[in-house]
Amino acid sequence: xxxxxxxxxxxxxxxxxxxxxxxxxxxxxxxxxxxxxxxxxxxxxxxxxxxxxxxxxxxxxxxxxxxxxxxxxxxxxxxxxxxxxxxxxxxxxxxxxxxxxxxxxxxxxxxxxxxxxxxxxxxxxxxxxxxxxxxxxxxxxxxxxxxxxxxxxxxxxxxxxxxxxxxxxxxxxxxxxxxxxxxxxxxxxxxxxxxxxxxxxxxxxxxxxxxxxxxxxxxx
Numbered sequence: 001x002x003x004x005x006x007x008x009x010x011x012x013x014x015x016x017x018x019x020x021x022x023x024x025x026x027x028x029x030x031x032x033x034x035x036x037x038x039x040x041x042x043x044x045x046x047x048x049x050x051x052x053x054x055x056x057x058x059x060x061x062x063x064x065x066x067x068x069x070x071x072x073x074x075x076x077x078x079x080x081x082x083x084x085x086x087x088x089x090x091x092x093x094x095x096x097x098x099x100x101x102x103x104x105x106x107x108x109x110x111x112x113x114x115x116x117x118x119x120x121x122x123x124x125x126x127x128x129x130x131x132x133x134x135x136x137x138x139x140x141x142x143x144x145x146x147x148x149x150x151x152x153x154x155x156x157x158x159x160x161x162x163x164x165x166x167x168x169x170x171x172x173x174x175x176x177x178x179x180x181x182x183x184x185x186x187x188x189x190x191x192x193x194x195x196x197x198x199x200x201x202x203x204x205x206x207x208x209x210x211x212x213x214x215x216x217x218x219x220x
Contacts, residue, residue: 009210009217012141013156013188020181022192022215023066026158027074031138034074037082037160038192039063040117042093060093062195064100071108079108080136082160082190083115083145092119099126103202105129111136115145115161151186163192165199166209166220177201180220181210186204 008019008027019027026035041060086094101110103125112118112125112132125132136143140155147159164182169175179191179199184207191199191212202209209220
């Protein structure tokens, strides 16, 4: 296919080519799918409700801009959200997403792989144009929120939930933790897309990791 971003890295998963994107997303050319994990929209409002001072819209505005840029660049037929789209119970931030989805998504199909934070009423997802499923099996890919404990032979699990990160070490005690794609034998973990999510350091243990820094990808 025509590559629309020279910063993307192509990898082969069970004979299928996919593109790791520096904006912490995945593009699957053969199904024209943009895959995103763990936005945790509404987290800033959740913090404010708990008494933690945080400006209105922090994180959300940046995430919407990044999502819109990805949609404009890659022109997907659908967007797969790998769970934890919204962080908590209903708050005003959900209506922002619903407006965004119904006005800016056009005819793009949206599928939410249900995650542990996706606790809103099903009617709200439906009004936003979201189809909600527990997992999705498609050719050799099994999309899920949490990584599967067992993956059948010949398949690869594409998942989120973990918020994978890696540590880059320099001279002396200098080190930095970065979000990353974590590619094991039968698993591809996506970094969390949300700006307020952080990351969890994973040991390589034979896996390949693609770190993200300043919207650039590099192999660790």
